[in-house]
Amino acid sequence: LPQLGSILLCALLLAASLVKAAPSADEVTYLPGLAKQPSFRQYSGYLHVGQNKHLHYWFVEAQSNPESSPLVLWLNGGPGCSSMTGLLTEHGPFTIQPDGTTLQYNDYSWNKIANMLYLESPAGVGFSYSDDKNYATNDTEVAHNNYLALKEFLRLFPEYGQNSLFLTGESYAGIYIPTLAEWVMQDASINLKGLAVGNGLSSYEINDNSLVYFSYYHGLLGTRLWTDLQNFCCSQGKCNFHKNPNLNCTLRMEEMIQIVEESGLNIYNLYAPCAGGVPGVYRPPGGKFPPLSQSLLQTLAAKKGLHLEPPCTNSTASSLYLNAPQVLKALHISPEAPKWSICSSEVNHNYNRLYMTMNDQYLKLLGTKKYRILVYNGDID
Template sequence: MSGRSEKSRISSSRSWAAGLHGSNPSTYSPVCIEPQDGKMEADEIDALPGQPDGVDFDQYAGYVTVDQKAGRALFYYFVESPRNSSSNNPLILWLNGGPGCSSLGYGAMSELGPFRVNSDGQTLFRNDFAWNNVANVIFLESPAGVGFSFSNTSSDYDNAGDTTTAIDTYTFLVNWLERFPQYKSRDFFIAGESYAGHYVPQLASTILYNNENTNQTVINLKGIAVGNGLLDEAITLRGIYDNFWTRALNSDETYKGIHKYCDFANDTASEKCFDFTGQADDEIGDIDIYNIYAPICLDSSLKNGSHGSVHDFDPCTDYYVENYLNIPEVQKALHANQTEWTHCRDYAWTDRPPTILPILKNIIQSGVSVWIYSGDKDGRVPVAATRFSLNVLKLGVKKGWHAWYSEKEVGGYVVEYEGGLALVTVRGAGHLVPSNQPQRALTFISSFLQGTLPPSTP
């Protein structure tokens, strides 16, 4: 990142999405829409192997081609709201980060989806606080190469980046809505976490641009929610090391050395800075940086006859999920290609702006609701980093910092800014908020979808 002031970085921003397609709408080339007749019915899942009894919602999975010439297709898993709930529930697209991590393995199977995987790696149990209680949710594996998503053109994996990911995800959405036309007019929201701090605002910006400049489906975008998201790289580094010290994970000497030798404001670092940040990383020890007070996985072996509970998150969940999604019968039920599924894929990422704040500001000015939420036990993108980043926007406060409640306990804290931005913390949650605090996550996402702040009284 350059040494320009934060003020100039915001004021000199241009529409990121307009830059994708050229500033002149007449040069815009619409995305390709493939025939979708009959594909919704073909994608319906009869039942997932090992799912519990009493499933009262419909679920779908399959591929949507986003580039016919390259043979590039993205895999999705879609869960509708229970059949006896409102037929007008909104539509959410969920995106995990990485870049290169799966929204099926994390979002659907470990966080906000209707099921989680038992420690036997073979069966599922119900998540009572799944987000499909209040919305219809699409989990998208993106970009191509993540999870079951693929391309027949191997160079696509070498050219993945923020720009191509936003374009492909928009292309997916337009085609998916042709496959599920009953959702074309629904209120639409985008949510995600971590590197989705890039994905979500960039997709929202792309949608807003295309809504103005195309005769294709106008997507009814109402709001975006980003959890523990990477918003500004240099500011996030400052927040990480400040958080280490305030959480008693680093020594005073290390903290002082970092602030003496590291110039986060101008994104410059000396050898001394690297020495002290390396020392800070060493001092932390063997903990889960994504949930600093949680136990780590000490026994990843499968355990027959053991059944999980959504109230007690198992730190070895990743191993159970990976085993489950590699069962041939499971892949067949999901209409997925038979492949070796993994949580994340490494990429030589081709483009990533050092800050996403100008895009976020443009979205706020468009009238779309923006919520930034943060689990307060995360060490990777801590609350401090998020607060430092949002302060750059210099927004006026509409409703000051106060506690919000889930059931009869404080669920976290919230501040509402002018223009429709809210910062929400989730007490007792790490980087993957719905994993650690599913009930509190459902409380705040329900409020977000309704356009109100979380409850301020028990």
């Protein structure tokens, strides 16, 4: 009987270790810039994908009841932009201050109710890297690698394996999230409950066509240009601003896009000041598009080249903070990682976009009648 008791005790201890098995080497025990260290646990390190890719993650536990709170994956867009922007300037537990050294707690942090996993993807973005430094990739490869990273996270943190999972993101995550969900929904071991995409790119055609109406109804276009767009791009009550063979339509669209791009207005909040708001501050991301599928906006973007900094943003504070030696040490950043920047020109320029719409992905997800799906957009961006 004593021997049986010892066996049971060992079994219980083993079970307990499996329930709480977060990698202690990744725990952030001291985060520079905070007046007071947080009461919740946080982890930063790498999720190793395939044979040579290392995706940086920063995981913050929910402020209360992390064991039962949902797990939320967050991806920023680009393609090629860092999810640290989401953590430090949007809905993370800390907000970077203009001095680039100080963090303040965010009253509206999502980790008040959820365990937040911020992933820098694909390799080459932020602190993520590849051993061979080859950062050419595409939508299909990124979706699979994000799935593998999620599986690796759940292997390292098995205590969250049964928590409700939500996949979320913004901008080009309108492609990342549904394509990732296709992988996750096939894996019965993952408790996927839903997804949310904010201001996401889900259709180039809808994106291009809606931009014209947005611009006109927000007072950016004059009557003459609006009338010309209607005359040259519309027929029988339907307008095609996306891929119109009429040269006059193309010329008017170029004029319209120039107004939107080079006005110095804040495209993320039309009524807010624009950081660095000068003509020509914005150059839409380049990237490789499928032949014969280039919309007018994509073609113009390729002509005008690449600008790293998203329009009307100032990432100086985030860059100063994340590249500080004491922060690199606190977050366990590999010496092989690139210097942090808000977006990677190399990733963006070598990114092959394979999807023009997410219709099939959403129909597949909705057809299961299992998932909660939120697609939300601002009215002034």
